[in-house]
Amino acid sequence: MKNFFKSVTDFINRDVEKLLLLKNEDKYFVKNINLNMQREEIKIQQFKNFEYNIQIDKDKIRNKDCIILFIFNNNLNESINDKLIQLFQILDLCSESNVNSITLILPKIPYQRHDHSSKYTIPFRKNIIQHIHEKVDTLITSHIHNEEFINKNLVNVKYFDLFANNINNLELNSNNIVLVGPDNGSNKMVSEIADKIKSKYIIFKKIRKDTNIQLYSPSDNYDPQKTYIILDDIISSGKTIMKTIELLNSKGVTKIYVYVIHLDVNNVKKLFKKLKKKKIKKLIVTNSINLEEYNFYNFIDTIDIRELIIKAALTSLENKY
Numbered sequence: 001m002k003n004f005f006k007s008v009t010d011f012i013n014r015d016v017e018k019l020l021l022l023k024n025e026d027k028y029f030v031k032n033i034n035l036n037m038q039r040e041e042i043k044i045q046q047f048k049n050f051e052y053n054i055q056i057d058k059d060k061i062r063n064k065d066c067i068i069l070f071i072f073n074n075n076l077n078e079s080i081n082d083k084l085i086q087l088f089q090i091l092d093l094c095s096e097s098n099v100n101s102i103t104l105i106l107p108k109i110p111y112q113r114h115d116h117s118s119k120y121t122i123p124f125r126k127n128i129i130q131h132i133h134e135k136v137d138t139l140i141t142s143h144i145h146n147e148e149f150i151n152k153n154l155v156n157v158k159y160f161d162l163f164a165n166n167i168n169n170l171e172l173n174s175n176n177i178v179l180v181g182p183d184n185g186s187n188k189m190v191s192e193i194a195d196k197i198k199s200k201y202i203i204f205k206k207i208r209k210d211t212n213i214q215l216y217s218p219s220d221n222y223d224p225q226k227t228y229i230i231l232d233d234i235i236s237s238g239k240t241i242m243k244t245i246e247l248l249n250s251k252g253v254t255k256i257y258v259y260v261i262h263l264d265v266n267n268v269k270k271l272f273k274k275l276k277k278k279k280i281k282k283l284i285v286t287n288s289i290n291l292e293e294y295n296f297y298n299f300i301d302t303i304d305i306r307e308l309i310i311k312a313a314l315t316s317l318e319n320k321y
Contacts, residue, residue, distance in 0.1 A: 017037075017038070017063075017064050017065070018038075018064065018065045018067060018317070019037065019039070019040055019061055019064040019066050019067070020038070020039045020040070020067050020069065021040050021041075021042055021066055021067065021068045021069070022039065022041065022042060022068070022070075023041070023042050023044065024041055025071075025073065026069050026070065026071045026290075028290045028292060029069055029071065029107075029287075030069070030310075033306065033310070035310070037067075038060075040056065040061065042054065042056055043055040043056070044086055052082070052086055052089060054090055056090070056093055056094070058093075058097040061094060061097050061099050062097055062098050062099065063099070063100050064099055064100055065099075065100050065101045065103070065317055066099045066100075066103070067103045067313055068090060068091075068094070068102060068103070068105065068136075069105045070083075070090070070104065070105065070106055071106075071107060071108070071289060071290075072108055072109075072289075073290065080110045080111075083110070084110060087132075088131070088135075091135035091136065095135055101137045101138075101317070101320065102135065102138075103136065103137060103140065103313050103316060103317055104132065104136045104138070104139050104140065105140045105141075105309060106132075106139065106140070106141045107141065107142055107262075107286075107288035107305065107309055108141070108262045108264070108288050108289070109141050109144055110128065129144075133153060136153070137153065137320070138153055138155065138313075138316045138317075138320075139153060139154045139155070140155045140309060140312045140313045141155070141156060141157070142156065142158070142261070142288070142308075142309065143156070143157075143158065143159065143233050143261050143262070144156055155316055157305075157312050159261060159303065159305055160193055160196065161196070162286075162305065162308070163193055163231070163259055163303065164193050164196035166259075166303055167197055167229060167257075167259075170257070172227055174198045174199045175199075176225070176227060177197065177199040177200075177227050177229060178199065178200050178201065178202060178223075178226055178228050178229070179193060179194045179199055179200070179202070179228075179231055180201070180202055180203075180204070180229065180230045180231065180244065180248065181203040181204065181230075181231060181232075182206060182215065182230065182232055182240045182244045183203070183204060183205070183206035183215075183240065184203065184205070186203065186231055187203050189231055189233060190203060190231050193231060202217070202218065203218070204216060204217055204218075204247065205217075205218065206240065213243050214243075215240075215243045215244060215247050217247060217251070220251070222248075222251035222252060222253055224252040224254065224255075226253075227255040227257065228256050228257075229256075229257045229258075229259060230244050230245070230248075230256065230257070230258045230259065232244075232258075232259070232260050232261070233261045233262065234260070234261060234262040234263075234264050235260050235262070235263055235264060235265055235271065236264045236265060238271050238274065241258060241260070241275075245258070245278045245280065249278075254279075256278075256280045256281060257282050257283075258275070258280055258283045258284070259284045260284070260285045260286075261285075261286055262286065262289075263285055263288075268289075268291070268294065272294060272297055272300065275299075276299060280299065281299070282299055282300070283299060284300075284302070285300070285301075285302055285303070286302065286304075287302045287303070287306065288305060
């Protein structure tokens, strides 16, 4: 990361000044990173009627290239819907302040499970992205479910190389590794990482009926001596991951690692306690939400995705000029 930021010094020092805007709770994402740019905290006040008042000094952001870092963390007291209202207010305030440009960093876009129409619903996440697009010059995010939303103003950062490198660092023989996808939605991720580390993989079939989940394996050929690595993009309720572990256990598998891109649960501690009881080898997640307070869990490791995300934001601004 240090070499990258050194290589863009001239870009950072050009005439148009850049400014990083972020909430206090999101400062962990730029901790120990020298970006050589000013930072301005977004102050959020909640009135007694539960409405939000967003405070940003308009004079400080006027005519600036503003990079807004906004993280949706379910594990805080505020709901995702509250966070969305805050974000929309922030974007409106910046738009009204004559900023030079807005680059928005959303490591995780909310409503990830609401991108398909059904008898009762519309693809709500598509509407969220479209609404945000109207307010920003570039949206930086990662691993969105449906790539039809990607255009020149949306950068979808992938972590496949980071995951592959982390798995290689486990120092396991690739012949003794089997990657596991809990459902068809993980097929692309699993197959690409399997290709990078030269391992076999298997994809389970998931049938969901209301709140019940059933998983089925396409094979009964399991080797208890091998290590099975579950890969998934997001944990929301935790049911799919638990069912995947249970199905592997029923096949005699005990050496299990779990890799997840986004934690989207409202009670991280409860999830970690459940996974600890399953006696998995490791849970490896990205730091798209702040997990520093859970460092005491010795079976949890994090993959640092900050470099890729911030690099994507700076590169998009560099290309703008």
